[in-house]
Amino acid sequence: MTAPTREPANPRFHKEIVSFTRRGGRLTERQQDAWDDLASTYVLDIPRHTSSTSVDPEFQLDLTETFGREASTIMEIGSGRGEALVHAAHENPDINFLGLEVYIPGVAQALVTMRHLGVTNIRFAIVDAAAALATMLPAASLDELRIWFPDPWHKKRHHKRRLITDDFVPLAARVVKPNGVWRLATDWQEYADQMHEVLLSATGFEYSGVWDERFDDRPITRFEGKGIAAGREIRDLSARRINP
Ligand SMILES: C[S@@+](CC[C@H](N)C(=O)[O-])C[C@H]1O[C@@H](n2cnc3c(N)ncnc32)[C@H](O)[C@@H]1O
Numbered sequence: 001m002t003a004p005t006r007e008p009a010n011p012r013f014h015k016e017i018v019s020f021t022r023r024g025g026r027l028t029e030r031q032q033d034a035w036d037d038l039a040s041t042y043v044l045d046i047p048r049h050t051s052s053t054s055v056d057p058e059f060q061l062d063l064t065e066t067f068g069r070e071a072s073t074i075m076e077i078g079s080g081r082g083e084a085l086v087h088a089a090h091e092n093p094d095i096n097f098l099g100l101e102v103y104i105p106g107v108a109q110a111l112v113t114m115r116h117l118g119v120t121n122i123r124f125a126i127v128d129a130a131a132a133l134a135t136m137l138p139a140a141s142l143d144e145l146r147i148w149f150p151d152p153w154h155k156k157r158h159h160k161r162r163l164i165t166d167d168f169v170p171l172a173a174r175v176v177k178p179n180g181v182w183r184l185a186t187d188w189q190e191y192a193d194q195m196h197e198v199l200l201s202a203t204g205f206e207y208s209g210v211w212d213e214r215f216d217d218r219p220i221t222r223f224e225g226k227g228i229a230a231g232r233e234i235r236d237l238s239a240r241r242i243n244p
Contacts, residue, residue: 018053018128019151019163020102031108038111043124046136053102053128055136063141066123067096074144075100075137075175077129077163082110082122083221084148089114089122091217095143097122100129129163133171140177149223152188164195173204178243183215185236187227192235205239212236 027035035043044066047056064070072095079085079099089097099122101107107124114122125132150163164184172182182205186192192211199207215236218224224234 018130019153019161020128025103025105027105027108030112031105034111034115035108038115039108042111042114042122043107043126046125046127049131053126053131055127055131057131057135059136060138061125061136063096063098063138066098067121069096071096071121072143073098073141074146075142076146076148078147078150079106079110079124080149080221080223081106082113084146084218085122086110086113086117086119087219088217089119090117093119093121095121099124100127100132102126102128130168130171133175137175139174140180142175143177143180145172145176145180145182147183148185148218148221149187149227150184150191152186152191154188162191162194164191164198166198166201169198169202169204173202173241176241178241180241181238182241183212183236183238185215185218185224185234187224187230187232187234189233189235192237195235195237199237199239202239204242204244206242207237207239212238 047059048054049056063073074088074095075098076085077100079101080103082099085097085099099107099110101124104126107126110124127136147163153159153161176182184195186195199205200209213236214234220228227234
């Protein structure tokens, strides 16, 4: 599979607000090698709609076929360079892990680490999470949804680009199984407060209303490390899907 090229700066593709700006960036030699060897196995070939991060709305992923087995499935949105995802997959070989990421060098770096550790229970979808949650994933298909350090979009005029808003709740509720868990973490207090407000009124989820302990199974990712180095507090939150 060839690495998709950078999104053209075409306003047609930006009719809807998205939570990311597409960064290209060259792959290092090691990333390119890993991509050439492993992408056809671990990066899903997704039928597109209007852009290279969209999904054909008719397409639905068959998780059993995708992973070649029936197992619990945990999905991480914005897996970045795969630090948390590859670690979790390595620690939990009986669980299927799905990573959604639009940053191709990040996915390639995750493939490098997967190869190094011999991890095989991850698949990546290079796709806008909003589209994936709306149509690509079967309803009630995830045991857990993780979103670690989503882009905080600090400036007030950019807040509309944040992933975690009230509009995201029905998307999460569609894909998380009854009793499944939705986990979040951020180093940006004002975004943590927004997440808290979103979870407090999240239809279909049960939320304790207090910050969680730091999630044990997450290594310190690059973004978490930057937050800590800057003296920011890390906030973990979670909510449980109730039986509809
Ligand atoms: C701030 S980084 C955090 C990466 C990683 N979770 C970590 O802790 O190091 C946020 C990531 O989310 C990805 N992202 C943002 N919006 C997304 C979307 N709608 N669908 C998929 N990935 C997205 C970005 O490309 C970026 O890699």
